[in-house]
Every structure is written in C-alpha cells, then in structure tokens.
Amino acid sequence: DTAVSQTPKYLVTQMGNDKSIKCEQNLGHDTMYWYKQDSKKFLKIMFSYNNKELIINETVPNRFSPKSPDKAHLNLHINSLELGDSAVYFCASSQDRGRQPQHFGDGTRLSIL
Amino acid sequence: GQQVMQIPQYQHVQEGEDFTTYCNSSTTLSNIQWYKQRPGGHPVFLIQLVKSGEVKKQKRLTFQFGEAKKNSSLHITATQTTDVGTYFCAGPSDGNKLVFGAGTILRVKS
Numbered sequence: 001d002t003a004v005s006q007t008p009k010y011l012v013t014q015m016g017n018d019k020s021i022k023c024e025q026n027l028g029h030d031t032m033y034w035y036k037q038d039s040k041k042f043l044k045i046m047f048s049y050n051n052k053e054l055i056i057n058e059t060v061p062n063r064f065s066p067k068s069p070d071k072a073h074l075n076l077h078i079n080s081l082e083l084g085d086s087a088v089y090f091c092a093s094s095q096d097r098g099r100q101p102q103h104f105g106d107g108t109r110l111s112i113l
Numbered sequence: 114g115q116q117v118m119q120i121p122q123y124q125h126v127q128e129g130e131d132f133t134t135y136c137n138s139s140t141t142l143s144n145i146q147w148y149k150q151r152p153g154g155h156p157v158f159l160i161q162l163v164k165s166g167e168v169k170k171q172k173r174l175t176f177q178f179g180e181a182k183k184n185s186s187l188h189i190t191a192t193q194t195t196d197v198g199t200y201f202c203a204g205p206s207d208g209n210k211l212v213f214g215a216g217t218i219l220r221v222k223s
Binding site: 101 | 213
C-alpha cells in the first residue's frame with residue numbers, strides 16, 4: 001500500500017489553464033504539506049494543514065489554493081498557470097506538526113508550455 | 114528566520130571513495146533529520162538525531178549531531194553507485210515547519 005499518493009504524476013498543460021493535484025495519505029498522520037521543488041532541487045514549503053486547519057501559508061501567489069476535506073487528503077488547485085510554476089510538487093505528511101519525520105509522495109511533475 | 118545551510122552543493126566521487134555533507138543551522142535545533150532523494154524520486158527519510166553529540170550508523174552511513182545542536186554531518190564510507198542522489202538535512206523551526214537545507218547532489222563515477 002502506498003503511504004502518500006499523489007495524482008497525477010505528470011501534468012503538461014498550457015499557460016493560463018487551471019489545474020488540480022490531489023494527495024492522500026493512509027498513515028493516520030495529522031499533518032500534511034505541499035512543497036515545491038525547482039530545477040535546483042530546493043524544497044520550498046508552500047502550505048501545511050493540521051487536522052484540516054491551515055497552519056502554514058508561505059509567501060505563495062494567491063493563484064495557489066490548498067484544500068483539505070479531511071486529515072487524510074490535501075489538494076492543491078492552481079489558477080492561471082504561468083511558466084514559472086513549472087516544477088515538481090510534493091505532498092508530504094507527518095504524525096505531528098513540524099518536528100516529526102515527513103513521508104513524501106512520488107511528486108507531480110508540472111510542465112507549462 | 115531560521116536558516117539551514119548545507120555544503121557542498123555538488124560532489125562527484127569515484128566509486129569506493131568517501132563522501133561527507135555538512136549542515137549548519139543559524140539556531141539551535143531540537144532535532145536534525147536527513148533525507149535522500151534518488152534522481153527522479155522523492156525525498157525519503159533516513160534518520161533523526163536528537164541528542165547533543167549523537168552519532169548513529171546505518172551500514173556505510175554515519176550521521177553526527179554537533180555538541181551545540183547547530184550542525185550535523187553525513188558521512189558515507191566507500192561510496193557505491195546506489196548512493197547517488199541528493200542528500201538533504203532538515204531541522205524544525207520555531208513554528209510548524211521543517212526547514213530543509215539546499216541539499217548536496219552526490220554523483221558516483223564507476
């Protein structure tokens with residue numbers, strides 16, 4: 001069983017489109033995260049939810065909107081995609097906020113044409 | 114805000130050589146975590162160090178946490194091609210997040 005699963009794995013789309021990425025974890029963790037990894041491998045935290053409550057909201061354009069329907073799911077919706085949004089987006093989860101080891105999904109490779 | 118610096122950025126080694134990556138935090142850490150990301154893969158948790166001066170080993174990998182709990186290192190003895198990837202250190206911030214270093218990309222020439 002995959003612990004943290006993301007869909008889709010690949011997303012190729014045109015500038016200006018709107019897209020969503022879904023994430024689910026079956027580890028029973030309370031906290032979930034979205035990270036953006038650029039071409040230089042830097043992992044940048046975007047958002048974090050703890051039991052459906054938004055606890056981290058980094059400086060991210062408001063075109064990005066996370067949603068957590070329950071503590072096992074965290075989705076990311078992106079409006080009006082731009083070239084600079086091309087990156088790998090990772091979902092992760094941990095037992096508690098911040099201090100505990102994180103389990104990452106396989107990532108969604110987003111390419112903007 | 115808290116910063117976690119990691120060096121070197123890249124390291125190319127001949128198979129069989131040793132490799133070390135270093136991590137320094139601007140603040141004292143409650144713990145330090147290490148992750149490995151294979152090319153095309155996702156970060157995978159390797160280990161967590163909690164105590165001042167702690168040393169842990171996983172086969173050919175040795176992890177150390179500094180006495181002041183502000184620095185850490187990962188040493189790989191006799192690298193193999195399976196060791197290639199990016200190694201990240203990460204430490205909890207005062208808030209709710211884990212601050213990752215920029216990572217060290219390891220390439221191994223066979």
